[in-house]
Amino acid sequence: MKMLICCSFDGSNYHGYQVQRGGGVTVQSELNRAARELFGYECDIVGCSRTDAGVHARMFCAAISKRGRSDLPTALPPTKLPRALSAHLPEDICVYNAVEVEDEFHPRYAVIAKEYEYRYFVREVRDPFESNRSWHMPLPLHPDAVVKMNRAAAHFCGKHDFTSFMAQGSKIVDATRTVYQAGVTQEGNVMTFRVCADGFLYHMVRIMAGTLIECVTGQAPRDPDSIPAVIAAHDRASAGRTAPAHGLYLNRVEYPNHIFL
């Protein structure tokens, strides 16, 4: 049987999750190396999504099996796997869980929901501990920033065609996605936008994050209640800029219970 592993990684030093044609170190290439070192054979490791360079993950799922097969021959019980694999990984990647799943399981197609988080650090001067972990907002924001952004975010909820929030040039035919939850909270100097949906388009969360911040910055901020019109426009140009990758975290990936053995 296949194994599903849960990883977390600080994406700062990686060219994204997926192995690249041009080379470059990726999270997947590190997982491949670690698995080869631990098991003594090549593995197929299939991730739950692609992530851009610099994007982080608190929970990223991948299926692992011996190359060309649907099982993972090993004497190690699943409970020992996380620590054993992590021992072969660099400090900025770890595997913290492993469970057996059915052979037909595909970590990308089986996803029923994912949650992303986007972090803004709001202070005149940047913070060394937030370097590469949030988007620094040095501007004084509107005093009710969280309230306004939260109001704007609420409009993302529901089933919509999110073409306005999709990177130009994407080859997606149907841009309809269902957003289950979307909101903005603040703790100290950090504002956090969390969004949960059945699926996401390329750059969707980063464009949402870039649009939300435009509701509380600049001379003529966006009206939080203009979001429905932005969605309805089906036009990338109507939304805001794409927020930088280093503020984005994949928080959670959800699968149906039946896949677990």
Next chain:
Amino acid sequence: MKMLICCSFDGSNYHGYQVQRGGGVTVQSELNRAARELFGYECDIVGCSRTDAGVHARMFCAAISKRGRSDLPTALPPTKLPRALSAHLPEDICVYNAVEVEDEFHPRYAVIAKEYEYRYFVREVRDPFESNRSWHMPLPLHPDAVVKMNRAAAHFCGKHDFTSFMAQGSKIVDATRTVYQAGVTQEGNVMTFRVCADGFLYHMVRIMAGTLIECVTGQAPRDPDSIPAVIAAHDRASAGRTAPAHGLYLNRVEYPNHIFL
């Protein structure tokens, strides 16, 4: 007049705060360079304490003046200084506050209290986001770990001779210090030991942190109520190991109000 600056830094990439004879990049050497670039002349920068390699600071104070003088000639108002200096600093150091102080001010001798924090990350597998920011405790701890450690920490409070909690070879004559507050809290997988005192001996917090964790680990854990005997022994060997530098943070430095102009 002199300027007092407040910095924070992630110490992972530095050989401590203080400029070293043998060279090596330190926080002070970076501050010196940044000040030279900003003001166009050499500066004297005197820190509130030395810190070991890998130790972090959320608030570290330093006095800055033109070399050999007691003032800092500049057209920049203090409110603009933090951002201007930070622009010349690497991502892992920032200056977030600057205030004018009296000429006689010495950032080390004027300190009336300091607070340190020591962070433990408690989970079987390490966390990429805690790499270099906490001490990883993979062992299963005693279920009442926080309660026990907190009970042990309470014994540090008061005026004591802390010879048992001082690195061997220190040339300090009087090891008496007054601890105002000491306690351990837990949030998620992170346990935090915070201690506030009128002054600290070399490695004092790290030895305290190493001793506290011995109250909740191993086959024969220390009795939390044995701490008074450890203090009374006046013997480094009676305390626990020195916890690693990367879990330690200088949190706060306190000065009397009269120094501020």
